[in-house]
Amino acid sequence: MSHATGIRYLNEKALPHTWCAGCGIGIMMGALVRAFEELDYRTADTVVVTGIGCTGKVDDFLVTNALHTTHGRALAFATGIKAFNPKLHVVVIMGDGDSVTIGGNHFIHAARRNIDLTAIVVNNFNYGMTGGQVSGTTPGGSITSTTAWGNPERDFDICALAEVAGANYVAREIPLNGWELKERIKEALGKKGFSLVEVFSPCVTHFGKNNKMKQGQEMLRWFRQRCVPVESYRLLTDPARDCFPIGKLVDRDVPDFNARYETFRAKAKAAQG
Numbered sequence: 001m002s003h004a005t006g007i008r009y010l011n012e013k014a015l016p017h018t019w020c021a022g023c024g025i026g027i028m029m030g031a032l033v034r035a036f037e038e039l040d041y042r043t044a045d046t047v048v049v050t051g052i053g054c055t056g057k058v059d060d061f062l063v064t065n066a067l068h069t070t071h072g073r074a075l076a077f078a079t080g081i082k083a084f085n086p087k088l089h090v091v092v093i094m095g096d097g098d099s100v101t102i103g104g105n106h107f108i109h110a111a112r113r114n115i116d117l118t119a120i121v122v123n124n125f126n127y128g129m130t131g132g133q134v135s136g137t138t139p140g141g142s143i144t145s146t147t148a149w150g151n152p153e154r155d156f157d158i159c160a161l162a163e164v165a166g167a168n169y170v171a172r173e174i175p176l177n178g179w180e181l182k183e184r185i186k187e188a189l190g191k192k193g194f195s196l197v198e199v200f201s202p203c204v205t206h207f208g209k210n211n212k213m214k215q216g217q218e219m220l221r222w223f224r225q226r227c228v229p230v231e232s233y234r235l236l237t238d239p240a241r242d243c244f245p246i247g248k249l250v251d252r253d254v255p256d257f258n259a260r261y262e263t264f265r266a267k268a269k270a271a272q273g
Ligand SMILES: Cc1ncc(C[n+]2csc(CCOP(=O)(O)OP(=O)(O)O)c2C)c(N)n1
Pocket: 052, 053, 054, 055, 056, 070, 071, 094, 095, 096, 097, 098, 099, 122, 124, 126, 127, 128, 129, 130, 135
């Protein structure tokens, strides 16, 4: 039995990649290219849109079409691409800063519009590229380079945010579950409407070092302690605030933006005679 490697989507000349040892972004990228291969995506029909940050470097290593945009605005560019050419597969890859901190407003409205995109958010709990500053997903109390005595704020639950904003598909995975991560990305890619896959990812260099987890394995252990398969999570009567469900969390079929737009366009055309 042969397994997808995803190699045909990688720009081997650009490798080795530049991420730190222990970082989870490469695991996400591996799952993504395997998902592309299993779905037999043509590179010419696939656009990977990224923002700025360690996660935003992903497109450097891919041979699909790519658009490396500005920090926090990747979803706005991707919305334009999809609205203009609905036939393209549009995948948006962002860090937690990009997607829900500076980019929070675009995230909410892309989900509300239910535009047919797949957003993959690598949540490493801080601004990795610029030195480990606090972000909207940094857990309360955690140490970062800008919260030396602990983060006084609460953190966003990205999946819950996507669900209430209107996404058709929402999932969360951890890098320990590489096969499941690939499956979730495949489901998200196949879903019409806005889909989100959040990947908890170790940032050993900043978040881990600042919070007594100097090794990647320690961060992975931390994820395993905090994450519960969604089926078990739903049986919990009083889940702790720092306990997260993983797996497929939302799967619904509300008409996406392009379908709704066509309905109204047809009305306008009919009115014009
Ligand atoms: C408008 C704007 N503000 C700030 C920056 C500086 N900046 C670049 S990357 C980054 C943080 C990236 O964090 P995140 O999106 O979580 O990605 P990570 O590096 O952790 O993968 C910041 C603040 C920028 N490039 N543009």
